[in-house]
Every structure is written in structure tokens, then in C-alpha cells.
Amino acid sequence: MSLIETIKNIPKAELHLHIEGSLTPELMWQLSEKHSIALPYNSVEEIADAYNFSNLQSFLDLYYAGAGVLIDEDDFYQLMWAYLSRCSDENIVHTEIMFDPQTHTERGVGFDVFMSGFLRAIEDAEREYCISSYLIMSFLRHLPESDAFETLAQAQPYAEKIHAIGLDSSELGHPPSKFQRVFRKVKEQGFKIVAHAGEEGPASYIWEAINLLGVDRIDHGVRCQEDPALMTYLKEKQIPLTVCPLSNLKLCVIDDMKQHNILSLLEEGLLVTVNSDDPTYFGGFLNDNFIALSHSLDMNKEHVKALAMNSFKASFLPQSKKQEYCNQISAML
Ligand code: HPA
């Protein structure tokens, strides 16, 4: 089996995927027509052509605007169903999916609308594709902590359907410490915790996410290498990093994929995983991220195997399931 075939065939989990960031230009166009919402584009091609970003904020501006076409339950169903169908094509057997409630509630679209659409698609995919999915509700860090408290209260009827709570959006100027109180409550309620840190922000934000929020995983975290003590800590505690190579390239965190540090972090013994983040905005789903790494770095089958196993080890699946998938991978390679 070639390296590319191995990437495509190996069972994988995806742990860092914003469902709103999987909205295709085609679906955005279709929903804008359905709801008579004017878009600042004249065609599907123009939407795709607009996706050139200089940093995280330049992306977030388009990403929040794009989510404005999601109005009714079926829109959210279609969004989730399209992503899970793609997972089936890519041999993603388990996925932990982030969603941003505040992007929708602030437009008057409530939990009952998006949660019903998401859950219906997740149940269909479980039945039709045997894909398991967990939901991660993320707070927008550019908004005040009081809004996060309100969002947590609104989510209570769906608490059983939410596995973890995360923190995303504009990182610089919004350190994890801003959300210390709300994450104390999140922890008391028994949720797992993740946070974006060390994407554009410094290594000190990763320390804050660990020490002040009590995270189970760090999203991105690639700037950990600026702090040797942090590297040692992440390795010893095996705190996972959900790394997103094409995202880092598109948002100019790196200038060239050849500069990506994921394989050196892996070889240092950190628990790193590959993920797509916002695949329709960043030019590729999960397998494309692996393939982009294989084109630019000295990547071999052992790396692919280790990264696929890490995706299960770093997941919130029960231990027995993690073991089952790792055994499958071992038997295959
Ligand atoms: O990569 C990201 N970083 C922060 N917030 C986000 N929201 C969607 N994608 C991202």
C-alpha cells in the first residue's frame, strides 16, 4: 500500500472540527437562495475565491458571516450530514465536533433549532455509516464571560448530548484567564474541557488553559515549542494537541508547510493529532491535511500509524473503544 493509500484507508478519529467551518460554498449559496439572504458574492466560485486570509481574524470575519445562512433545523441537519458523509468517505470512524452556539443565538436562532438538526444527522450517520460523534460546545472568547455563563445555562436541556466544552474565536487579547470562573462551573457539571491555545497566542496561554481552566486537550498548541518547560510538561502528562496543518498554513501561522512542527513534536513524544479545523475554508478535509504533510515533510507509514493511533488515544472515547481501534490499526500495518 502506498503512503497515500495508507492515509486514506487507515481508521481515524477527528478531534478538532468546527461544524460551521465545514459549510461548503455550494450549501452556503443554496441556503442563501432558500432564505433570500443577500451574500456579498455573485457565484459559488466567488465565495471560494474570497478565502484568502492573512491571520485568524480575517478568517473569522468571513466564517461568522457565512454562518448567517443557517436558519432552520434542516439547514443544520444538512450541514452536519454533509460533514458526516465526508467522514464516511475518508474512513473517519469517530469524530468530536465543535459548534459555536453564540454565532446562532445572537441571530435569534435557538438551541432547539440547531441541536435538533445536529442530533438528527448524528443519529442517521451512526445508523448508516457506523460513525460515532461527540459534540463539543465552544464559547466565543471575544465575547464577555457573562455571555458564556448564559450560553451554559441555555445548554442545560442538552447537557446529556454534549461531551465537552471548548473555547475558540479571536485568541490574542482574550487569554484563557478571562474564562476561569465559567470553566470552574463547567468542570463542576462534569464536562470534559478543551481550549484553543498557542495557535496565534503565546505559550503562556497554553499554561493558562492547563492551570486555570483544567483542560483535557489543547486545540492547536503549536507554539508550545517556544517554551521547553511546557514541552516537557505536555510530554510527561500526555496532554493531547489537536493540530491543524492546513489551517496553520492558510492563517499564516507558518509560511510554508515545510516549516510545520507536527512531526518533530511527534518524534519528541508529544501526543499530537492531525485535524482539519475549518475544512471548506482552509482547502481540505482530514485526509488532505495528512496528504499535505506527506508532500512537504519527510513522512512515512510509521508516522501515519502513530498519528492515527493518537487520534483515538486523545479522544474522549471509553478506554475499551480506544484499544479496539488501536488494535485494528496494528493489525492493518
Ligand atoms: O482555528 C480557529 N481558531 C479559533 N477560533 C476558531 N473558530 C473556528 N476556527 C477557529
Ligand SMILES: [Zn+2]
Ligand atoms: Zn479551531
